[in-house]
Amino acid sequence: MEDKAIDYEAVFQALPGMVALLTPELVYADANEDFQRLSGRTRDQLVGRYIFDVFPDNPNDPAATGMRDVRASMLRVVATGERDAMALQRYDVEDAVRPGHWEERYWSPINAPVHGPGGQVAYVLHRVEEVTELIRLRGGGGGSDTRARVLEAELYTRARELQELNERLRLAHAREREVALALQEAMLPARRQVGNHRAAVRYRPAVGALNVCGDWYDLIDLVGGNRIGVSVGDVVGHGLPAAGVMGQLRSALSATSRVADGPAQALDILGRYAHVVDGAESATAVTTFIDCDARTITYSSAGHPPPVLVHADGEVELLDRATDPPLDARPDPRPRPQAATTYAEGATLVLYTDGLIERRREDIDTGLARLSDALVRHRTADPESLADAVLLELLPPGGATDDTALIIVRL
Template sequence: MVIDYAAVFQALPGAVALLAPDLVFADANLAWLRQAGRSRDQVVGRYLFDAFPGNPWDPTASGARHLEASLRAVLANREIDMDLQRYDVESAQRPGHWEERYWSSVNAPLFAPDGHIALVIHRVEEVTDLLRAASRPDGSRQLEAELFSRMRQLHEVNERLRRAHAREREVALSLQRAMLPVPPPIGHHRFAVRYRPAVGSLNVCGDWYDLVQLQDGDKIAVAVGDVVGHGLKAAGIMGQLRSALSATSLVATGPAQALEVLDRYAHCVTGAESTTAVTAFIDFSRHLITYSSAGHPPPVLLRGDGTVELLDRATDPPLDAAFESSPRPEATTAVTDGGTLLLYTDGLIERRHQDIDTGLSQLTDTLIRHKELSTPEALADAVMNDLIPAEGVTDDTALVVVSL
């Protein structure tokens, strides 16, 4: 089942608006518009406090000031903020007439993949009638009944959403497992693969890994990639790109050409734009690694002497992200027996509120600490255990470890 989240947003029983970091309306659902007494055209694209200024006739009115403080706190602290406040609203039917209204609001940050706040979720519920009912002689009983009814409705909605999200996650995980089997043995070469799904019901992503035995000499191609997005759509795109790169690697002259062909293919696959990938051709007989990256974190080479090198000399934009097609770069590095090559996706090293260089440093430190481990399986386990916390992370992680 594919969930239409735009439709879900509009159908939410709670009133929700989306604000850009400059507090301009990006969208609002039907419940929010009904509650505010405005049309979508009257709010979207407008600064919040231009669309809903404070009551100019009441010098004691503080609703706008309190709401702005709450929203600024969300942007500064990157955390949810809640408030109960009076915020008078100008009547849409009687311009110049201000109605005394009370609101319970919840403001929460919505993070972009790179960790910055893309939007602020502004959920608001009018509680004017509840407060007025509580002030009447029998108000406490009415208030209790109303709160119970609303809590029950909210629980039912949350439970329906939870079940729907769980179904989609299970289907996407099954699809991803089917498309990411453990590769069969490739000659006498030793390798290990790991895949760890993200935590959370909606965070199945489009990460992949692949190993292919090349046809000329003692060579293999190793690749990992990461499709933008989550769920069934991302998993499906991942399968297409993984298969295309695997086939292309068999006939390409090198990793750069393989990514160039994949780039052209990605242009024809809806949703494949901005996918990152890196592929390395390992020539065991000549002790060479040739690699090329499409906007992906660099492979890491653990040499036999215990030193670590980031293979970052051949990086280009992600797939289908450049305005014009051009030859992709590739670089070659010599290796000696006893080394190990790691390719991985960003779930291994990227954390919210943490610079990517910190994650790369933690990875290299882990490799140095475990350099004495003798098998790819043992090293893969050590890397995952050291870098993936027990509670999991919010992005998928794919890892390939190859002994050289």
């Protein structure tokens, strides 16, 4: 299909509702057909003229504030470059045919910036909905009818303002999501080789602008001998605060693991640190110390789902014999438990966060069984292919509502 240039002048004129463009000096640059028709002014009577020369306040109404309010709104748009939705305005209009005769009118305006190439406000887009009929007396009704219609118009305006606010919040959260994801990506290691072992790591953010969470993972070489440390964790919360806490906890565990006697002591120290980090409440973590010469895995969990060890023969072992409450869960911390297991060459260790296995209205054992089954069926694949297969089978087609971190290490 051949691309054709869009006639934006025709689009502007055909826009439903009253729409006008004004310069930053509040001079009309254009007005669409509905604006001309409903305001009772021709294009020649508008373009090139100062808005309040065309529509001054009613001189017979000393309490009139329409001109002042509209001017303040438009100047805010010019100064800030942001949209401004106004409350319901009474703004009487002089009859163009009968000079000196003023019509009582009610308007619900929105003023929005149109930015130029350099980012400056080049025009103010002035969109107006006339709501006079909502509050005008019908058949000479009494004052209570007038108040009811004013209230109806006010509710209409408030609903529209709420819609505008929700759109601003959506855009703000979308920007926050992008920053949080960039922060997480910068802080999470991209390493694929730990010691002599191949590893695959995956991070999948939750679907939805509001659901960027604090899932994290870490892979490190431990001091002394042929040993590596593999950990995952999950911070409660969303957005930039959760991403910031995630970075602090990951870095702290990485440091303590290099000097701790074992994973339990590493989590002990991390729990004490979490006690002084705002936003770390109820965070979970699990860490494993792998001795590649002795072929042992020592592990400890702070409220986190158990790692899965898939032996070379397909046997599945859940590392769930050293589970304790989340970080900072006890006012007086006590030593955490740890356990150990052995493995043979060709085994696969899998650590993950709850977004991989948990589903609403489903027991967690169902998710663990689903994960174990996928790991066994694809256990001969290399770590990268295995990670892709697990995510494909376990995550919903449209994406999960919680973040997911996954680490797969071939031992």
